Amino acid sequence: MRKLLIVTFLALIVFFSGCIGSNSSATPTTTTSPVTQSQPKEVTTETKTVTQTQTVTVTMTRAPTHYPLTITDSLGRKVTIKKEPQRIVSLAPSITETLYFIGALDKVVGVTSFDDFPPGVQKGRTIIGGFSGPNIEVIASLKPDLIIGTSMHIKYLDKLEQIAPVIIVDPKNIDEIYEWIIKLGKVVNREEEAKGVVNYMKAIVEDIKTKTSNASKVKVFFLLSTYGGYWTAGKGTFIDSLISIAGGENIFHDVEGWKQVSPEEIVARDPEVIIFSAHAGIKPEDLCKTPLAETTAFKNGRAYMVSDDNLVSRPGPRIVLGLEEIAYFIHPEAFNYAYQAKAAACASS
Structure with missing residues (x-):
């Protein structure tokens, strides 16, 4: 009789604690287990159940603080x-x-x-x-x-x-x-x-990495501007990192930041692909009249102009669209694209 009263009392505790908490359906499982256990285990089990319910209640009522x-x-x-x-x-x-x-x-x-x-x-x-x-x-x-x-x-x-x-x-x-x-x-x-924006960007980047992972590295020269000389992007710039992600090798990765380089240096490093900004200050056909015409890139007709300079010059979410374009220029075979170069091969000029 005494044991029956204890079981009934403990069952009532579980019933009321369930009403106070989150209406969990797990309570019946706890009320039936003490029948086959000794009294000390019954008390320990029920105490844990009540404590857990109270903890959940406190957590749900705590308001998050964002500012300051x-x-x-x-x-x-x-x-x-x-x-x-x-x-x-x-x-x-x-x-x-x-x-x-x-x-x-x-x-x-x-x-x-x-x-x-x-x-x-x-x-x-x-x-x-x-x-x-x-x-x-x-x-x-x-x-x-x-x-x-x-x-x-x-x-x-x-x-x-x-x-x-x-x-x-x-x-x-x-x-x-x-x-x-x-x-x-x-x-x-x-x-x-x-x-969500970052996850979207990372998905594009990972797709490009996957498609270019087994391709050989292509030597790339990025021409930013011809005002006062030939300006390019070196190590520590996002353009340098875009070239690398796209499966290319920036021929001026060994210089820091945005640098002015000579045409002789460009020819000596002999890029296989030249990518130039729409705001570079020179027309594609005019590059054939420069020493750059001696590079492998121009001889094979692989000089390309980006469609929108802002896609590669602004460090924001749209930069992954610039990355896609650079990847197409460097490894068109990996994306089943056949880009026509914006500058004619200069070997026959």
Whole structure:
């Protein structure tokens, strides 16, 4: 009789604790097990059940805290965001594009005169000047609660910090671009959207890596500009990393950053593929009149112009589209594409 009373009492505890908790269907299993166990085991089992139910209840009622949020920017500065930004000034097209892709464009009140994506992005927003020369007075008039710039804006940092918190974003490769998309997602409370964008980008990158993994490395020269000489991208630039991911070998990987190189150096390193910017300042056919006509790339008609310079010059989500294009130029056979070179083979010129 005593044992029956104990079992009944314990069953009532389980019944009421189930009502207090999350209506779990696992309670009946616990009430039947004490019949075949000794009294001490019954008490221990029921105590654990009650404790577990209370823990779940506490966890579900705890509210997450997102702000204030402190992040480290590309300069190593600790920047604290006290509350979710509602009025953002973007000092670079790449930043505006990133905010657009993660669903925070509605927070942007100021952009540069160079911002052109998404189409119509300047409409309803204040132009705060050019990319390298923002107008401090105009920015201040917008009363922003966050300003996001690049390494181009370090010289304005002191003045900008008097207006609002300033984050400097300066990724050097595609992995750092991923990191900054996630960071900006946290800053503007769009972290899940940012993760989705990064996952989409990584899927494209992995597809390209898979298709070019068994292909031989192709020597590539990337011509950025001919103003004042031949400018190219070396180690530490995202263009250098794009060439590598696409299955190429940057012939100037041994130089740092953006560098001016001589035509003699280019010919000596003899690229098999030449890719040049649409804003390089020279027409494809005009390159045949330069020493570059002596390279294997030109002799085989493998000089290509990117369709949109912004796809490879802006470190944002669209850079994977530039990567795709570079990969097609370097290894068209891996993608079943047959690109026609934008410059004729110069051997017969």
